[in-house]
Each structure stands twice: as C-alpha cells, then as structure tokens.
Amino acid sequence: MFMRPLIVIRHIPNIDFMSWRKAGFVLSLLMTIASIVLFGVRGLNYGIDFSGGTIIEARSTQGPADLAAMRAQLDGLGLGDISLQGFGTPNDVLIRLPRQPGGDKEQEQAVQVVKQKLGTAVDYRRTEVVGPKVGSELIRAGVIATILALFAIAAYVWFRFEWQFGVGAMLSTLHDTVTTVGLFALLQIEFNLTTLAAILTIAGYSINDTVVIYDRVRETMRKNRTMDFAELINKSLNETLSRTILTVATTTLAVLSLLLFGGEVLRGFSIAMLWGIVIGTYSSLFIAAPLLYYIRPNRGGTGKEAAPKDPAPAATPAVPR
Numbered sequence: 295m296f297m298r299p300l301i302v303i304r305h306i307p308n309i310d311f312m313s314w315r316k317a318g319f320v321l322s323l324l325m326t327i328a329s330i331v332l333f334g335v336r337g338l339n340y341g342i343d344f345s346g347g348t349i350i351e352a353r354s355t356q357g358p359a360d361l362a363a364m365r366a367q368l369d370g371l372g373l374g375d376i377s378l379q380g381f382g383t384p385n386d387v388l389i390r391l392p393r394q395p396g397g398d399k400e401q402e403q404a405v406q407v408v409k410q411k412l413g414t415a416v417d418y419r420r421t422e423v424v425g426p427k428v429g430s431e432l433i434r435a436g437v438i439a440t441i442l443a444l445f446a447i448a449a450y451v452w453f454r455f456e457w458q459f460g461v462g463a464m465l466s467t468l469h470d471t472v473t474t475v476g477l478f479a480l481l482q483i484e485f486n487l488t489t490l491a492a493i494l495t496i497a498g499y500s501i502n503d504t505v506v507i508y509d510r511v512r513e514t515m516r517k518n519r520t521m522d523f524a525e526l527i528n529k530s531l532n533e534t535l536s537r538t539i540l541t542v543a544t545t546t547l548a549v550l551s552l553l554l555f556g557g558e559v560l561r562g563f564s565i566a567m568l569w570g571i572v573i574g575t576y577s578s579l580f581i582a583a584p585l586l587y588y589i590r591p592n593r594g595g596t597g598k599e600a601a602p603k604d605p606a607p608a609a610t611p612a613v614p615r
C-alpha cells in the first residue's frame with residue numbers, strides 16, 4: 295500500500311516576494327533599531343539566574359498548593375517582588391526571592407522570614423542562593439555563546455554554499471536574535487537561562503529554514519544560468535513555500551501546547567519560541583533570500599557543465615590510384 299505525500303499547495307504559486315524586499319528591509323531595520331533602543335532604555339527583566347537571589351523549593355503538606363493564598367501571605371513581608379510558580383506535582387512550589395541588600399546574612403534572614411510566615415504547612419526541600427557575581431558570569435557566558443553560535447552558523451553556510459550565502463544567513467539570524475531580545479525588553483518578561491536557551495533554539499530554527507531556501511536557490515541557479523536573478527529567487531521561494539507552511543504549522547502547534555499547558559516555568563521559553571517561529575520565517579523570506587539579490591553569488595560555477603564539443607571528423611582515407 296502506497297501513501298500519498300502530504301501536499302499543502304498542489305500548484306506552485308507565483309507570489310512576487312522580491313517586490314516586497316525594500317519594504318521588508320525597512321521594517322526589519324525599524325524593528326532592529328527599536329529593539330536596541332528598548333534594551334538600552336528599559337533593559338531586561340533578569341531572573342534570579344542573572345540578577346541573583348534565592349530559590350526555595352517547597353512542598354505543601356496539606357494537599358495541592360494554593361499559590362494565590364501563599365502569594366498573599368508573602369506580599370506584605372517587604373522582601374521585594376516574590377514570585378511563586380508550580381512545578382512537578384500540584385503540591386510543589388518554587389519560591390523566588392530577589393536579592394536583598396547586604397550579604398549572606400541578609401539573604402538567610404529573608405529565607406527565615408518566609409519560612410516563619412508560611413509555617414508548618416509547607417515542607418522545605420531545597421534552598422539555593424545565586425550571588426550577583428555568578429549572575430554576571432552567566433550573562434557574559436550567554437552573550438559569548440550567542441555570538442559564537444552566529445559565527446558558527448555563518449561559517450557552516452559559507453562552507454556549504456558560498457560566502458554570500460553565509461553573510462545572508464548571519465544577518466538574518468542576528469536580526470531574529472536582536473528582535474527577540476527587544477520583545478522581552480518591551481513586555482518585561484523574565485529573562486533567564488531558559489529564555490537564553492530559547493534564543494539559541496530560534497537561531498537553529500531560523501537557519502534551518504534559510505538553508506532549505508538557499509539550497510533551492512542554488513539548484514535553480516544551476517538549472518537556469520541566464521534567468522533574471524529576482525525571478526530566480528521568487529521561483530525558489532515559491533517552490534519551498536509548501537514546506538515552509540508545513541514546518542511553521544507543526545512547530546506552532548507544539549509551542550502553543552507548551553504555552554497553554556506548560557505552566558509558568560515554560561512561559562518565557564514558549565513566548566520566545568512562538569515569536570521566533572514568526573520572525574524566523576519572515577527573515578528567511580524577506581531578508582536572507584532578498585539579500586542574495588544585492589550580494590550575488592558567483593553563477594559561473596553553479597551551472598551544468600558545458601556540453602562536450604562534437605568530435606573532430608575522422609580523416610578520409612586516401613584512395614589508391
């Protein structure tokens with residue numbers, strides 16, 4: 295029994311993506327500038343992983359934990375913005391305390407105040423303190439990891455295709471990363487190690503779509519050596535559009551499930567990934583591919599080999615007299 299392949303677009307469309315390239319570049323430039331300004335003015339809402347603080351892992355001994363009641367008890371302690379979130383079983387609670395002014399003694403006093411307020415209805419399983427020095431080191435390591443990932447992506451695409459493709463892939467991926475950071479600065483969603491992992495995942499998702507499009511562009515260049523380059527890029531984008539739609543749809547369903555049912559722990563990760571799907575697809579269509587129009591790869595070595603010349607006619611043997 296043979297199964298028919300799933301086809302979203304049965305007939306290859308003829309959408310003129312290249313006619314929107316200038317508008318796409320302008321929109322991307324505005325989003326990038328806005329993201330940088332937001333980061334500089336508002337900054338990020340760093341979680342305990344980066345800013346320092348105390349994490350208390352607790353378990354309710356009287357059935358499922360009532361987060362609303364626990365939050366109401368802790369809000370009046372004057373310890374700053376305390377966050378509570380469920381994880382694991384319904385009885386488990388993760389309590390995050392911001393770093394208190396002073397040293398280790400002040401941090402320990404804050405923990406004791408929380409324990410006294412909640413009383414014996416809670417069993418404390420783990421207490422972990424993250425200092426500001428560790429947080430700054432994590433920020434530096436995260437920035438370095440992101441930069442190295444971008445250069446590694448560019449190097450791979452350069453090796454796999456040509457340097458023009460590497461430049462396009464790096465610029466589009468950098469655009470996705472910067473705008474994601476801008477989104478978190480705008481919404482002031484907690485930025486932690488999980489969010490940083492989401493940004494690196496976005497870079498991988500974006501380059502995956504870009505490489506598929508670039509591979510089709512290269513294949514089309516080989517088959518159509520004299521085709522107008524804008525028309526060639528349009529043809530490649532339209533031919534991969536069905537695959538793009540399928541990838542976006544399936545990934546969005548998975549990420550929406552995490553956002554709706556993953557709880558507070560995965561909220562930042564899910565929002566970053568959802569934005570990454572949208573901006574990654576956009577950048578592949580309107581940044582990575584159109585950039586090739588301006589930094590054109592060498593078309594001389596991409597075409598089919600020239601057909602062999604006709605062999606020279608054999609010499610006519612002399613006829614004896």
